[in-house]
Amino acid sequence: MSNRFDQPGYNRDASIVNPKGQGEMTPGPQHGKARPAPGGPFLIGEAMTGGYGKGPDILHDCTISVDRGEIAVIVGPNGAGKSTAMKALFGMLNVRSGSVRLDGEDISDLSPQDRVQKGMGFVPQTNNIFTSMTVEENLEMGAFIRKDDISGTMEQVFELFPILKDKRDQAAGELSGGQRQQVAVGRALMTKPKVLMLDEPTAGVSPIVMDELFDRIIEVARTGLPVLMVEQNARQALAIADKGFVLVQGQNAHTGTGSELLADPEVRASFLGG
Ligand SMILES: Nc1ncnc2c1ncn2[C@@H]1O[C@H](COP(=O)(O)OP(=O)(O)OP(=O)(O)O)[C@@H](O)[C@H]1O
Numbered sequence: 001m002s003n004r005f006d007q008p009g010y011n012r013d014a015s016i017v018n019p020k021g022q023g024e025m026t027p028g029p030q031h032g033k034a035r036p037a038p039g040g041p042f043l044i045g046e047a048m049t050g051g052y053g054k055g056p057d058i059l060h061d062c063t064i065s066v067d068r069g070e071i072a073v074i075v076g077p078n079g080a081g082k083s084t085a086m087k088a089l090f091g092m093l094n095v096r097s098g099s100v101r102l103d104g105e106d107i108s109d110l111s112p113q114d115r116v117q118k119g120m121g122f123v124p125q126t127n128n129i130f131t132s133m134t135v136e137e138n139l140e141m142g143a144f145i146r147k148d149d150i151s152g153t154m155e156q157v158f159e160l161f162p163i164l165k166d167k168r169d170q171a172a173g174e175l176s177g178g179q180r181q182q183v184a185v186g187r188a189l190m191t192k193p194k195v196l197m198l199d200e201p202t203a204g205v206s207p208i209v210m211d212e213l214f215d216r217i218i219e220v221a222r223t224g225l226p227v228l229m230v231e232q233n234a235r236q237a238l239a240i241a242d243k244g245f246v247l248v249q250g251q252n253a254h255t256g257t258g259s260e261l262l263a264d265p266e267v268r269a270s271f272l273g274g
């Protein structure tokens with residue numbers, strides 16, 4: 001399958017990402033050949049073991065990472081712990097052992113709010129927009145940590161998702177599923193994150209809308225912003241992934257480049273429908 005990363009005409013404008021994140025990116029698809037950041041991947045949850053509150057461990061020695069210039073994808077069956085792994089990276093889980101590092105810094109003890117300050121943009125699987133607020137208010141809420149002028153970033157979000165500009169004064173709850181996901185991604189971009197984490201950005205949308213959302217996500221990644229996403233549409237997601245993680249029962253079952261996993265007979269038989 002051809003990779004849309006390879007196609008010409010992608011957005012080289014890196015202005016939507018935090019300037020600190022720029023300069024390190026190498027243009028073009030990385031496919032696992034990305035130059036690692038000094039001291040390891042840009043974001044890594046390493047050997048994470050933990051669960052919710054005092055409940056049983058859901059993650060067992062689970063390692064997830066994304067590097068600069070990469071799209072990394074987590075796939076696996078329902079209940080495998082994909083969302084739990086994202087929450088662990090974001091500081092919403094009691095990680096009993098293992099660590100989370102962002103740009104070489106150990107952030108394991110930081111609250112989710114502090115991780116946002118450090119540059120993590122997270123779009124959760126559910127309840128990821130304020131339905132009673134307008135599209136524009138949702139984007140403004142996204143920028144809550146910023147004290148500078150946010151209008152330029154909002155314009156960039158509107159350029160990425162033009163429909164949101166048309167509907168800026170409409171309540172987000174009145175939008176279609178695909179449009180809501182655009183609001184959620186846009187909201188996360190408003191912080192000018194250094195890494196974007198998306199939990200099932202294409203959930204519940206049609207194949208055409210899924211393709212469209214993937215194209216926009218690729219466009220964002222091309223600006224140099226590392227993207228880590230969980231995807232139910234495993235085949236399509238691995239096709240655009242530089243790196244893939246197959247999780248099963250809270251453990252790493254397979255890890256490789258997107259194309260390696262797509263070609264792996266065991267992964268194909270177990271997770272990709274043959
Ligand atoms: N808030 C919570 N409190 C306690 N247990 C939870 C909580 N959220 C999830 N779990 C449990 O953790 C396990 C993994 O769930 P998780 O939501 O991470 O799976 P997932 O891979 O994201 O699944 P899906 O594909 O359905 O989104 C499940 O057994 C689930 O019941």
Ligand SMILES: [Mg+2]
Pocket residue numbers: 082083084125199
């Ligand atoms: Mg989930």
